Amino acid sequence: MQTDSLSSLVDLDALAAWMDTQCLEQGQIAQAHLLTGGTQNILLRFCRGSRDFVLRRPSRHPRPNNNDTIRREARILGALAGTGVPHPGLIAACTSEAVLGTAFYLMEPIDGFNATMGLPALHAGDPAMRREMGFAMVDAILALGRVDHVAVGLADFGKAEGYLERQVPRWRSQLETYRDLAGWPGPTDIPGIDVVADWLEVNRPRNFSPGIIHGDFHVSNVMFRYDSPNLAAIIDWELATIGDPLIDLGWMLATWPLPGQPVLENLRIEPDDGFPMIDELIARYAEGSTRDIAAIDWYVVLACYKLGIILEGTHARACAGKAPRETGDQLHALTISLFKRALSWLEKADSKFTAVAHTIPI
Structure with missing residues (x-):
């Protein structure tokens, strides 16, 4: 410049x-x-x-x-x-x-790299290294979840009380605002949008141990060290608050690349073999935390719901001529993919929604 x-x-x-x-x-x-x-x-x-x-x-x-x-x-x-x-x-x-x-x-400058921008030779040439990169991300949110937010002066950094209760109403309201954008057809082809919201409300965890949340934890918002699979830094803290730290694990799992499934372009890593599977990431978190992860399905479904609605906002703006149509269509496809992923998690977690989920192609 x-x-x-x-x-x-x-x-x-x-x-x-x-x-x-x-x-x-x-x-x-x-x-x-x-x-x-x-x-x-x-x-x-x-x-x-x-x-x-x-x-x-x-x-x-x-x-x-x-x-x-x-x-x-x-x-x-x-x-x-x-x-x-x-x-x-x-x-x-x-x-x-x-x-x-x-x-x-x-x-301070960060001596590290963003994996979505390309892997250095040490990491690109070793699937075992990439496996440890996935576990290093889990270890980072484990460390964040262990921080006593009161002791470090963040007691008033967010409102933990009612945090989980606010989530679905907040994002349902966000979706409704898109109706003000001319040309948006509505969420009619987003699979299970009401099923997912209703399930989240019915199955919401009743208790949690408050802590610091990054709020947007995925592979594009971390930088890795050049000399190891460990993290150099978690970056982009603009959504950080105080709430339920399991939100970060749910967000990571919801955005984690799965074999044969679409992925957000800015979350793509190549080569993509070697990374841990979702069950392994959950097990790593469970080993390092005293938090109850019995309801982890709920947190993943919430992350899919929230991110899908966020992406649909760009599609709605594109329909109104306020964003590139190609970008809007791509993100709409990813919204659909996220809701399909949410339904698959929902089906696994609660059989009473199985019949509804099966009416929608996964």
């Missing part, structure tokens, strides 16, 4: 002046370059003095809540320091919008 375009996203002189107030190295900011295109959050890597930094701030045209999201991200990254959870190390945060026009924070 050209320097003048970069400067329109981040005022480097203002950033340097603020860093002076934080005693963060000295001298000119050098080697500044964007790590993302800036359509979502902006990630800028640069060097000052003898140290490398990564700046994270909202996009060029932030939505109303984006600054609060950045503040929350900085807060949770600071709280996780020293916990054993792999995460980007927080250096400093600016909660004010006066310096750069938005809130922002500085973090």
Whole structure:
């Protein structure tokens, strides 16, 4: 990106002046370059003095809540320091919008790779290495679930009370908002959309042990170490809150690639052999946690339901001419696939819905 375009996203002189107030190295900011295109959050890597930094701030045209999201991200990254959870190390945060026009924070660069962007030779050449990568992801959410959120200062970071009760009504309401988009035909061809919601309400776990939730835990939101199958960091903490940590396991399982089934393009890994099967991932979690996973089917079904409705939003916008039609059609197909997957989990978990599920092709 050209320097003048970069400067329109981040005022480097203002950033340097603020860093002076934080005693963060000295001298000119050098080697500044964007790590993302800036359509979502902006990630800028640069060097000052003898140290490398990564700046994270909202996009060029932030939505109303984006600054609060950045503040929350900085807060949770600071709280996780020293916990054993792999995460980007927080250096400093600016909660004010006066310096750069938005809130922002500085973090340590991550020495790792995103597996969906390609595997290095060490990992690409060894199925056993890929198997351990899957288990490393489970170990990361186990570590996160063990953090005492009250002890690390996050007692008010989210509302745990009623967390599970709010899930289905929240996403049912989200689906209804799509009716305002002209051209959307409705959810008529999404298999079992009411069956799944009703089952979730009837079978909702009554109790859970509150903890920190990442909220969007899948293979595209982790970075692996170059020298081992272990995680270098869990990234993109904008959906983090306090609730039921089994949500993260359910989300991982709902998005885990299955042989012969469609997968979200940004979750695809090649080569894809060697990775653990879902039952093995569940067993790994059970070995490392005191949480009751007897209702894990419920968490996977919820994740399929929620993600399917999120993806259907793009399809609805595409029908209204507000998103590319090809993208909308692709995501609609994935929504259908997710609901089929939900029905297969639902059928396994509760035989009273078997007859309904069998009327819909899986």
